[in-house]
Amino acid sequence: MSDATGTESAGGSAEIPAGGLGLNRRNLSARTGAASEPAPVRIAHLGLGAFHRAHQAWYTDVADEANEWGIAAFTGRSPQAAEELAAQDGLYSLIERSVDGDSITVIDSISEAVDGARVDRLVEHVAAPDTALVTLTVTEDGYALGADGRPDLANPSVAADVEWLRHNLGAAEFDLSGAPRTALARLLAGVEARRRSGAGALAIVSCDNLPENGELTRAGIFELAELAGATATREHLAEHVTFVSTSIDRITPKTTPADVAAVAAATGWRDRSPVVTEPFHDWVLSGEFGAGRPAWEKAGARFVDDIDPFERRKLWLLNGSHTLLAYAGAARGHRTVAEAVGDPEVRSWVEQFWAEAVRHLPAEGLDLDAYRAALLERFDNARIQHLLGQIGQDGTTKLRVRIAPVLRAERAAGRGGEASVRVLGAWVAAARDGRLPADRAGDALAAAAAASGERSVVDLLRLVDPELLEDPAIVAAVSRAAGAFASV
Ligand SMILES: NC(=O)c1ccc[n+]([C@@H]2O[C@H](COP(=O)([O-])OP(=O)(O)OC[C@H]3O[C@@H](n4cnc5c(N)ncnc54)[C@H](O)[C@@H]3O)[C@@H](O)[C@H]2O)c1
Numbered sequence: 490m491s492d493a494t495g496t497e498s499a500g501g502s503a504e505i506p507a508g509g510l511g512l513n514r515r516n517l518s519a520r521t522g523a524a525s526e527p528a529p530v531r532i533a534h535l536g537l538g539a540f541h542r543a544h545q546a547w548y549t550d551v552a553d554e555a556n557e558w559g560i561a562a563f564t565g566r567s568p569q570a571a572e573e574l575a576a577q578d579g580l581y582s583l584i585e586r587s588v589d590g591d592s593i594t595v596i597d598s599i600s601e602a603v604d605g606a607r608v609d610r611l612v613e614h615v616a617a618p619d620t621a622l623v624t625l626t627v628t629e630d631g632y633a634l635g636a637d638g639r640p641d642l643a644n645p646s647v648a649a650d651v652e653w654l655r656h657n658l659g660a661a662e663f664d665l666s667g668a669p670r671t672a673l674a675r676l677l678a679g680v681e682a683r684r685r686s687g688a689g690a691l692a693i694v695s696c697d698n699l700p701e702n703g704e705l706t707r708a709g710i711f712e713l714a715e716l717a718g719a720t721a722t723r724e725h726l727a728e729h730v731t732f733v734s735t736s737i738d739r740i741t742p743k744t745t746p747a748d749v750a751a752v753a754a755a756t757g758w759r760d761r762s763p764v765v766t767e768p769f770h771d772w773v774l775s776g777e778f779g780a781g782r783p784a785w786e787k788a789g790a791r792f793v794d795d796i797d798p799f800e801r802r803k804l805w806l807l808n809g810s811h812t813l814l815a816y817a818g819a820a821r822g823h824r825t826v827a828e829a830v831g832d833p834e835v836r837s838w839v840e841q842f843w844a845e846a847v848r849h850l851p852a853e854g855l856d857l858d859a860y861r862a863a864l865l866e867r868f869d870n871a872r873i874q875h876l877l878g879q880i881g882q883d884g885t886t887k888l889r890v891r892i893a894p895v896l897r898a899e900r901a902a903g904r905g906g907e908a909s910v911r912v913l914g915a916w917v918a919a920a921r922d923g924r925l926p927a928d929r930a931g932d933a934l935a936a937a938a939a940a941s942g943e944r945s946v947v948d949l950l951r952l953v954d955p956e957l958l959e960d961p962a963i964v965a966a967v968s969r970a971a972g973a974f975a976s977v
Pocket residue numbers: 535536537538539540541563564565566567626627628629630631632671672696697698699737738739740741742
C-alpha cells in the first residue's frame with residue numbers, strides 16, 4: 490500500500506537541502522495518487538524504534554495492498570520518535586542500503602504514532618474489537634524480566650507497576666495518573682480492558698532478539714497477572730490471547746543526519762525521520778492468530794511449527810558474532826561491524842565461533858553454509874554504518890542468550906569452547922578497563938569489574954549466567970582470554 494517513490498542515491502552530506510516537500514499524507518497523495526486516509530488500526534505496536542519501521546511496518550506495508558491493516562505504534566520511553574512521526578502523519582522514508590546504492594520508499598502502514606506514556610490510548614486500541622494483534626520491539630531490557638525469566642521485582646518500575654495493576658485491574662475504572670511504565674504491565678492493562686469490552690481473540694507477537702520470545706512474553710504477562718491477583722484477567726489471557734514466537738532479521742542501524750539529507754537530496758521529501766536498513770529481510774513466525782493477520786507471507790514471511798532451530802541459528806550466528814565484534818573488534822580499535830569483520834584476525838574469530846555454534850544446530854533444513862556465507866556478505870556491507878558501541882550495549886543480557894549457551898554446549902561435549910571463551914574474555918577486559926557501552930546491570934557491573942583478579946571474572950560471569958560458574962575451567966579460561974585483550 491505504499492507509494493512508489495523508489496529512487497536511487499548513494500548517500501549525502503549532513504545538510505538538509507533548502508525547500509523540498511513536507512512529508513505528509515496530503516502531499517503524498519497529491520504527488521503519487523496514494524490513498525490519503527490512513528488504514529484503520531488493527532495492530533498495536535509497542536516500541537516505535539528503527540527496527541519496527543524497517544521490519545514489521547515494512548512487511549505490513551508490502552502485504553496490505555487493500556489498505557486494511559493500520560498500525561498504532563507507541564514509543565517506549567521518550568515521546569520524540571512519536572512526535573516526529575506524528576508530524577508526518579506516520580509516514581517515513583525507508584532507505585534500503587545495498588553496497589551499490591540506496592533504494593528509497595515511503596512507508597504508510599503506521600496510521601498513528603503515539604507517545605508510550607499515553608497508556609489510555611494503548612488501552613483503547615488493545616480493547617478495540619477491530620484490533621487483532623499487538624507486536625513488540627521494546628529491546629531485551631524492555632521486558633524487565635530477571636535472569637529467571639520472571640518480572641524483575643528488584644526493578645522499581647516493575648514493583649510500582651505490580652502495585653498499580655493490583656489496585657486497578659479489579660477496579661471499575663483505571664486510574665491512569667500512576668499508569669504503568671513497563672511494557673508488559675501496559676499490555677496487561679490493555680488485555681484487561683479487552684476482556685471488559687468483550688472483544689475476542691488477540692495475538693501478541695514479540696519481535697525482540699530473545700530466545701523463545703513468545704513463550705517468554707506469555708510467561709512474563711501471566712506472572713504479572715498472578716502477582717497482581719488478577720484472576721479474571723488471567724483467565725481471559727488463557728482463553729483468548731495467543732503468543733507468537735518469531736525470529737526476526739534485518740540489520741537496522743540508527744539514523745544519522747546524513748541519512749536525513751540523503752532522502753531530501755534523492756526524493757525531494759523533507760523527512761525528519763527516515764530509517765536505513767539493508768536489503769535483506771527475514772521473518773519466521775510460529776503460533777496462532779485467532780483474529781487474523783496481514784498476509785505477511787506476500788513479503789516473504791514464513792510460518793513454521795517449530796521455531797527453535799531458526800531462532801537459535803539467528804541468535805547465535807548473527808547476533809552472537811555481532812556481540813563478538815562489539816567487544817573483540819572494538820578492542821582492536823574498530824568502530825563498525827564492516828571495519829571489524831574486515832580485519833582478518835577478527836574474521837577468523839567469527840569463523841571459529843560459528844564452527845562451535847553450528848555443532849549444536851540441526852544440520853537439516855537450516856542451510857548453514859549458505860547462511861554463514863550470506864552473513865559475511867551482509868557484515869561486509871560498509872555502506873551500513875552499524876556501530877559496535879550500539880550493539881555492545883546491555884552485554885550482560887546479550888551474552889547470556891548469544892554466547893553462554895554455545896559455550897555450555899561445547900563444554901558438555903567435552904571441548905574447550907575457546908572461541909566462545911574469547912568473546913567473554915573480550916567483554917571482561919572491556920568491563921575492567923571501563924570501555925563497555927551502557928549496560929542495564931549498571932552498578933552491579935561496575936562493582937564486579939572493580940573486584941581484583943579472578944574474583945572480578947567470577948563476579949562478572951555471574952551477571953551473565955551463574956551456570957557458567959559451575960565449571961571452574963571456564964573461569965580460568967576466561968581469565969586468560971581477558972588477559973590477552975587487556976594487552977591488545
Ligand atoms: N536494529 C536491528 O537491527 C534489530 C534487528 C532485529 C531485532 N531487533 C530488535 O528490536 C529491538 C529494538 O531495536 P531498534 O533498532 O528499533 O532500537 P531503537 O533504539 O531504535 O528503538 C527501541 C524502541 O524500544 C523502546 N524501548 C527502549 N527501552 C525500553 C524499555 N526499557 N521499555 C520499553 N520500551 C523501551 C524505545 O522507546 C524505542 O521505541 C532490539 O533491541 C532487538 O531486540 C533489532
